[in-house]
Amino acid sequence: MEMFIMGLTIFVLAIFVGFEIITKIPPTLHTPLMSGSNAISGITVVGAVLSSGAQHTMVTTTLGVLAVIFATINCVGGFMVTNRMLAMFKKKS
Amino acid sequence: MSSLINIGYLVASVLFILGLKGLTHPRTAVRGNLLGATGMLLAVVLTLTNQQIISYEMIILGLIIGGAIGAALAIKIEMTSMPELVAVFNGFGGIASVLVAGAALLENTLNGEIPMMQLTIAIAASGLIGAVTFCGSLVAFGKLKGLIGDGAVLFSGQQVINAFLAAAALALSCWVVIDPANGMAYWLLVGVASVLGVLLVIPVGGADMPVVVALLNSYSGLAAAATGFVLSNNVLIITGSLVGASGIILTQIMCKAMNRSLTNVLFGVLAPVGGGPSADEVYGGKVKSTSAEEVAMLLETARRVSIIPGYGMAVSQAQHPVANLAAILESRGTTVEYGVHPVAGRMPGHMNVLLAEADVPYEALRDMDETNQDIDQVDVALVIGANDVVNPIARTDPNSAIAGMPIIDVDKAKTVVIIKRSLSPGFAGIPNPLFALDNSLMLFGDGKKAVLDMIAALKDS
Numbered sequence A: 001m002e003m004f005i006m007g008l009t010i011f012v013l014a015i016f017v018g019f020e021i022i023t024k025i026p027p028t029l030h031t032p033l034m035s036g037s038n039a040i041s042g043i044t045v046v047g048a049v050l051s052s053g054a055q056h057t058m059v060t061t062t063l064g065v066l067a068v069i070f071a072t073i074n075c076v077g078g079f080m081v082t083n084r085m086l087a088m089f090k091k092k093s
Numbered sequence B: 001m002s003s004l005i006n007i008g009y010l011v012a013s014v015l016f017i018l019g020l021k022g023l024t025h026p027r028t029a030v031r032g033n034l035l036g037a038t039g040m041l042l043a044v045v046l047t048l049t050n051q052q053i054i055s056y057e058m059i060i061l062g063l064i065i066g067g068a069i070g071a072a073l074a075i076k077i078e079m080t081s082m083p084e085l086v087a088v089f090n091g092f093g094g095i096a097s098v099l100v101a102g103a104a105l106l107e108n109t110l111n112g113e114i115p116m117m118q119l120t121i122a123i124a125a126s127g128l129i130g131a132v133t134f135c136g137s138l139v140a141f142g143k144l145k146g147l148i149g150d151g152a153v154l155f156s157g158q159q160v161i162n163a164f165l166a167a168a169a170l171a172l173s174c175w176v177v178i179d180p181a182n183g184m185a186y187w188l189l190v191g192v193a194s195v196l197g198v199l200l201v202i203p204v205g206g207a208d209m210p211v212v213v214a215l216l217n218s219y220s221g222l223a224a225a226a227t228g229f230v231l232s233n234n235v236l237i238i239t240g241s242l243v244g245a246s247g248i249i250l251t252q253i254m255c256k257a258m259n260r261s262l263t264n265v266l267f268g269v270l271a272p273v274g275g276g277p278s279a280d281e282v283y284g285g286k287v288k289s290t291s292a293e294e295v296a297m298l299l300e301t302a303r304r305v306s307i308i309p310g311y312g313m314a315v316s317q318a319q320h321p322v323a324n325l326a327a328i329l330e331s332r333g334t335t336v337e338y339g340v341h342p343v344a345g346r347m348p349g350h351m352n353v354l355l356a357e358a359d360v361p362y363e364a365l366r367d368m369d370e371t372n373q374d375i376d377q378v379d380v381a382l383v384i385g386a387n388d389v390v391n392p393i394a395r396t397d398p399n400s401a402i403a404g405m406p407i408i409d410v411d412k413a414k415t416v417v418i419i420k421r422s423l424s425p426g427f428a429g430i431p432n433p434l435f436a437l438d439n440s441l442m443l444f445g446d447g448k449k450a451v452l453d454m455i456a457a458l459k460d461s
Helices: A002-022 A027-054 A058-089 B002-022 B026-048 B057-076 B079-109 B117-145 B158-178 B183-201 B206-231 B234-258 B262-266 B279-283 B292-301 B311-315 B319-331 B350-357 B368-373 B447-460
Strands: B304-309 B335-340 B365-367 B380-384 B415-420 B440-444
Touching: A002 B002, A002 B206, A002 B234, A027 A058, A027 B002, A027 B026, A027 B057, A027 B079, A027 B206, A027 B234, A027 B350, A027 B365, A058 B026, A058 B057, A058 B079, A058 B350, B002 B026, B002 B234, B057 B079, B079 B117, B079 B183, B079 B206, B079 B350, B117 B158, B117 B183, B117 B206, B158 B183, B206 B234, B206 B262, B234 B262, B292 B380, B292 B415, B292 B440, B292 B447, B304 B319, B311 B319, B311 B350, B311 B447, B319 B335, B319 B350, B319 B447, B335 B350, B335 B368, B350 B365, B365 B368, B415 B447
Parallel strands: B304 B335, B304 B380, B335 B365, B380 B415, B415 B440
Antiparallel strands: none
16 A cells, blocks of 8 residues: 555656646647657556566466557657657757 | 666656656757657666566567557658647557556466455556547547548437446446456456547547547556556656646647637537528628739738638648748748647647748747737738638627637738638638628638749749
């Protein structure tokens, strides 16, 4: 239960941090914000790596590997497309 | 070792926060995104050192396949298709949570152990939110892509069915918590949540899609946070809540900009159409039509021009000619700026990306409030493919369907030129008195062709 309360504390505090930062982002950059925050929500890859590497059973490994694939698409694709968009916003000289 | 890994996760979380903070300005945004990616790399590398891992082949395989697909999608995607891509990525985040939670449930019940209740609650939450996100995102993708009907799909009893499914999902969640050793309960929950995800997005009309994409963005964050509780992993909890907060803020902004409440969007309740004056009463003989050559002459003498783009501009692929027109005017000493309404594109900030792609400098992009501040000093406001977001009735008629919706007050500019195919109404289904104002000129035709004609006329003179 201790762990759970700790987690809940972190969860609530992080939401406040999120609100503070994200309200400061200008509307012009909202699409890169969405794709970028989308990319970091692919952090689930961490859990997926553990499931697929621990090799408890065939089923857990399969679920893990599928999760690794989906989460990695999310991360890699998200960061790359955000980078592509932001590069277009650079000041033109 | 494990505390070292946890400190590393803390560093990764800090990098994510700094990364998001970087997005507050285009100058620091690229670096911010790189900081986020570095945090992700750090988190993955640290996880690979975990002693639970006994085999790396499958992990590496998964990382390579996923990385290749992700990279290919990111490089190939057209900027007009960004909303679809983000919808799909949201969905993939959701399904990853479902799979990880499913695997965790199996691992924790393998030896007949009974897992702690907080773990099973987190697993049920992860499966539920993840599956709703996944299927909801797929439907959103299909709608944005035009694979399934763009309009709102409404049928009688829809809300009763949704309520029933939500109750069933809650009941199944309880079952997972009470009897975690029974694997079937979890997958049944995932199945019911998937159907719920489909039914929640199906009633949303095409024009409301920005709200849904933002909301699903938030869900994908919450799913990651729930998975964090499953694994007792703080970096997932922190990241998930950041993304959850971001999605909720964007959802609120979009709802406000469209003058719709979130419940109205989610349950497919359309603003009442009709009432108010008819198109004939509003337009009757008062609409003045103009030609590209006349507009070119107007632009030549203007000192300050404001371009108000709508999604119609993107549909006719006019953003490059528009940027070209702006460059020509600037070279003649005219100040050109863009007034971008929050829902001008199909997701938050979409129009800005499309304009940036056409090499419009960031400094020329102004948001709605900035534009409205000094619109009365603008000589020519050029409205391209926008309708409801410039309808002054939102300000003047409290009984109108869009009463109170924030709009760009182009009617206050000295001259307004509206490029549009016809006088047909926009999404709100009401006539736009702007078109009949004394200072308004209509240029009927395709946006791209009209702008190209103007450029030709400017070059001739």
